[in-house]
Amino acid sequence: MRLPRLTAATIVVLVWLGAALAVLQAFVTAGLPLRIGASLVAHVTGMAAGYGAAIMLILMSRSPWLERGVGTHRLAHWHAWGGAVIILLTVGHAIAAVQAWAGAGSMGLVAAMRNVLQIPGLTTACVGTLILLLLGLASIRVLRRRISYERWHFLHLLTYLAVAFGFAHQLAGPDLAGRQWLQIAWSLLYTFAFALVLRWRVLQPLFQLWRHRLKG
Amino acid sequence: MSDTALDYRRRIPRILRPSLTASASLIRWSLRITTVMLFSAATAIGVNLGMSAPEIPPTSVVQHYVAQSEP
Numbered sequence: 330m331r332l333p334r335l336t337a338a339t340i341v342v343l344v345w346l347g348a349a350l351a352v353l354q355a356f357v358t359a360g361l362p363l364r365i366g367a368s369l370v371a372h373v374t375g376m377a378a379g380y381g382a383a384i385m386l387i388l389m390s391r392s393p394w395l396e397r398g399v400g401t402h403r404l405a406h407w408h409a410w411g412g413a414v415i416i417l418l419t420v421g422h423a424i425a426a427v428q429a430w431a432g433a434g435s436m437g438l439v440a441a442m443r444n445v446l447q448i449p450g451l452t453t454a455c456v457g458t459l460i461l462l463l464l465g466l467a468s469i470r471v472l473r474r475r476i477s478y479e480r481w482h483f484l485h486l487l488t489y490l491a492v493a494f495g496f497a498h499q500l501a502g503p504d505l506a507g508r509q510w511l512q513i514a515w516s517l518l519y520t521f522a523f524a525l526v527l528r529w530r531v532l533q534p535l536f537q538l539w540r541h542r543l544k545g
Numbered sequence: 546m547s548d549t550a551l552d553y554r555r556r557i558p559r560i561l562r563p564s565l566t567a568s569a570s571l572i573r574w575s576l577r578i579t580t581v582m583l584f585s586a587a588t589a590i591g592v593n594l595g596m597s598a599p600e601i602p603p604t605s606v607v608q609h610y611v612a613q614s615e616p
Contacts, residue, residue: 449599500594500598500599501599502602505598506598506599506600506601506602507600507601507602509595509596509598510595512594512595512596512598513591513594513595513596515595516590516592516593516594516595516598517588517591517592518591519591520587520588520590520591520594521584521587521591523587524583524584524587527583528583532579532580532583533576536575536576540569
């Protein structure tokens with residue numbers, strides 16, 4: 330029995346539905362009465378960026394059910410603008426979180442940043458953000474032309490590390506901490522995303538190599 | 546076909562060749578089993594990570610650290 334073919338429209342609906350749920354969780358954590366400010370922005374951008382990073386991995390995993398249903402060209406197009414949005418969300422999240430902390434503790438931005446860096450998993454998340462930022466800069470058309478393909482590709486490979494670095498912070502973050510079912514669902518989203526990458530980007534080429542060598 | 550491949554094939558006794566050509570299904574099955582194992586491992590790791598994830602929100606953790614470090 331074959332699974333029904335996934336169309337681009339179905340994928341778009343599923344991705345946006347997931348994004349809506351992730352953002353909704355940020356609003357739930359922010360609580361009532363809802364105050365629009367740096368804290369809410371930090372929650373919303375953080376959840377959206379974390380969710381988006383996993384989705385980008387899945388979209389670019391070269392899974393045949395995605396490539397056949399959506400098309401490689403369209404997936405690459407989604408990845409190009411989706412990647413830029415995620416980098417902006419990540420940077421926005423970092424700025425808003427420090428700002429919110431400074432506001433809550435009536436302290437300066439530097440002191441707030443020092444405090445925020447003590448949050449579990451935050452140091453690695455910062456390294457991940459820096460990698461994403463570097464990649465974002467390298468992908469700007471003017472700079473992209475000056476960088477060799479190999480370097481640009483190497484930076485792209487580093488994003489797997491950046492996404493993995495951010496994961497610990499997301500799992501321990503205020504939107505997920507203490508909500509075990511959500512933490513399990515979030516972990517599964519990430520482990521499946523990495524499994525898909527491993528299956529179609531690493532194992533598939535290796536098996537093809539094996540197959541063709543045997544055939545001679 | 547490359548020279549290496551030709552050499553490789555020459556060194557294989559004729560009687561063994563059919564088993565090599567039939568090995569496409571072996572590769573397919575190996576790939577299927579690897580896929581099942583990979584996703585089973587992903588499920589197990591995911592559930593385990595979620596179960597052992599921190600229960601205390603980071604705000605409380607930092608406030609605890611700050612309170613401890615203050616004289």
